[in-house]
Amino acid sequence: MNNILKIKDLSKTYNTKLGCIEALNNITLNIKENEIIGIIGNSGCGKSTLLSIIAGLEEKTSGTIDAKNDFKVGYMLQNDALFPWLTILENATLGLKIKHIDTKENIEYAKYLLNTYGLKDFLNKYPNSLSGGMKQRVALIRTIAIKPDILLLDEPFSKLDLITRLDISDDVYNIIKKEKKTTIIISHDLGECISLCDRVAIMSKRPGKIKKIYDIKLSNKDIPSKNRLDEKFPYYYNKLWKEIDK
Ligand SMILES: Nc1ncnc2c1ncn2[C@@H]1O[C@H](COP(=O)(O)OP(=O)(O)O)[C@@H](O)[C@H]1O
Ligand SMILES: [Mg+2]
The missing domain is CATH 3.40.50.300 (P-loop containing nucleotide triphosphate hydrolases)
Structure with a gap:
């Protein structure tokens, strides 16, 4: 390799x-x-x-x-939180905006990631409607959206608590390997x-x-x-x- x-x-x-x-x-x-x-x-x-x-x-x-x-590096910091006043889609595309690469194609990729990894119904909702594990998934998608x-x-x-940790580590593994x-x-x-x-x-x-x-x-x-x-x-x-x- x-x-x-x-x-x-x-x-x-x-x-x-x-x-x-x-x-x-x-x-x-x-x-x-x-x-x-x-x-x-x-x-x-x-x-x-x-x-x-x-x-x-x-x-x-x-x-x-x-x-x-x-x-290109995608860095998810310790305690990387979502912004409560931004929607899930806005949170997921924040990295693209900051890097001035929020092209139509890249925003579509962020949407694809949200849709594929269980957040389809939440694009226009706010973080307070998500579980801890789902928030973590959005934070990961935000990091992956820049195509690092x-x-x-x-x-x-x-x-996260232990049960959520076990679930999210399966999700994270799945996302990382598929992408x-x-x-x-x-x-x-x-x-x-x-x-x-x-x-x-x-x-x-x-x-x-x-x-x-x-x-x-x-x-x-x-x-x-x-x-x-x-x-x-x-x-x-x-x-x-x-x-x-x-
Ligand atoms: N910006 C900084 N200025 C001074 N010392 C720092 C800074 N960041 C980390 N350190 C020190 O460097 C050491 C390693 O820190 P860190 O990399 O955060 O460790 P870990 O992530 O393994 O817990 C620690 O002793 C910490 O206090
Ligand atoms: Mg540390």
């Missing part, structure tokens, strides 16, 4: 009034086309920093990130990573380094919530659990 992003020896130190904080230390990671790769690690180990640097929102201190010239080469999802399910999006997903939930991802990278405590990367090979990966019952699931769970800095 092709690598669509090559991260090499990436380091980041924040300079603050209180001194230097070394957030990332020599991260080397290749992202393969169409994979979902999970990044797991302790709170504060530098996961969000890594995504922000890939998205170009934060400067790196050293290292390189190689991608094609017009590489890579999706960066920062703890997308952390605010063929390469995805980096951050999570601190081991089960979520194993059930959803093709590979899982474990980061050390701050300063974050990549400790190990696992290929997750389960018998049928189509429905993440069912993967938790796969006979290999406990094997990966134990392996990753041992590897994580506590």
Whole structure:
């Protein structure tokens, strides 16, 4: 499989009034086309920093990130909320407007995504008429609508209750795979990573380094919530659990 992003020896130190904080230390990671790769690690180990640097929102201190010239990133931030005063369609097309690419064709694509992924009857409704899971789906569609080469999802399910999380992770998997999006997903939930991802990278405590990367090979990966019952699931769970800095 092709690598669509090559991260090499990436380091980041924040300079603050209180001194230097070394957030990332020599991260080397290749992202393969169409994979979902999970990044797991302790709170504060530098996961969000890594995504922000890939998205170009934060400067790196050293290292390189190689991608094609017009590489487009879709970044769903932690706690990325919908705007309550905008309709679902307006929320879903907001990214297009901000980037000045709200062409008829692109708006049609956003509508297609809403119609296809269970929001057909809600285009002109407001977020307060949606469940937590549906809101999350709209936030994802807003991110996909700009047709990014890579999706960066920062703890997308952390605010949802467990049952909603299981449902939405199935939905998210379905959308990502059908729309063929390469995805980096951050999570601190081991089960979520194993059930959803093709590979899982474990980061050390701050300063974050990549400790190990696992290929997750389960018998049928189509429905993440069912993967938790796969006979290999406990094997990966134990392996990753041992590897994580506590
Ligand atoms: N803008 C910033 N300025 C200074 N320090 C920061 C900034 N953003 C993050 N940090 C620090 O960098 C470290 C890594 O943070 P972060 O990437 O948010 O971790 P994670 O997402 O893994 O919880 C933390 O110690 C955090 O306090
Ligand atoms: Mg974070």
